[in-house]
Amino acid sequence: MNIAVSAAGDSLDDQVDGRFGRCPFFVFVESESMAYKAVPNPGAGAMGGAATKAAQVLAESNVDIVLTGSVGPNAERSLNALGVEVVTDASGTTVREAVSNFLDKK
Numbered sequence: 001m002n003i004a005v006s007a008a009g010d011s012l013d014d015q016v017d018g019r020f021g022r023c024p025f026f027v028f029v030e031s032e033s034m035a036y037k038a039v040p041n042p043g044a045g046a047m048g049g050a051a052t053k054a055a056q057v058l059a060e061s062n063v064d065i066v067l068t069g070s071v072g073p074n075a076e077r078s079l080n081a082l083g084v085e086v087v088t089d090a091s092g093t094t095v096r097e098a099v100s101n102f103l104d105k106k
Contacts, residue, residue: 001030001032001064001065002028002029002030002031002061002062002063002064002065003028003029003030003063003064003065003066003099003102004027004028004029004058004061004065004084005026005066005067005068005090005095005098006018006020006023006026006041006066006067006068006090007024007025007027007038007095008023008024009024009025009038010027010038011027011036011038012027012029012034012036012094012095012096012099013094013095013096014027014094014095015091015092015093015094016067016069016091016092016093016094016095016098017068017069017091018068018069018070018091019068019069019070020054020066020068020069020070020071020072021043021050021053021054021071021072021075022041022043022044022050023041023054023068024041024044025038025039025040025041026038026041026054026057026058028061028063029095029099031099031103034096034099036095039057039061041053041054041057042054042056042057043057051071051074051075051078052074052075052078054075055075055078055079055082055084058079058082058084059082059084063084064083064085065084065086065102066079066084066085066086066087067087067090067098067099067102068086068088068090068091069088069089069091070088070089071088087102
C-alpha cells in the first residue's frame with residue numbers, strides 16, 4: 001500500500017504537517033517495507049489552488065491513502081475522485097508514527 005503523509009520535513013522522523021495543501025513535503029511510504037521518498041509540495045507556496053496542486057502530486061504518485069491533519073472539502077472531493085482515502089487527525093506525531101498508528105488500526 002502506498003501512503004502519502006503531509007510532512008514538515010523530508011524524512012520519516014519529521015513531524016506530520018497538519019496542513020494538506022500547504023505542507024512543505026509529502027513523504028511517500030510503502031507500507032510493507034517502510035521504504036520512503038520525499039517530494040516537495042508545489043502547493044506549499046502557491047497564491048491559490050494549493051490543494052489542487054497538492055492533489056495532483058498524489059495523483060501522479062499512485063497513492064492509496066493520505067495521512068494529514070486536515071483537508072478542506074475541495075481537496076477531499078478531488079482526492080476521493082482519484083480513489084485516494086483521506087485520513088485526518090494525524091498531527092502531533094512523526095511520519096513514522098503516523099504510518100505505524102494507521103497500519104495498527106487497519
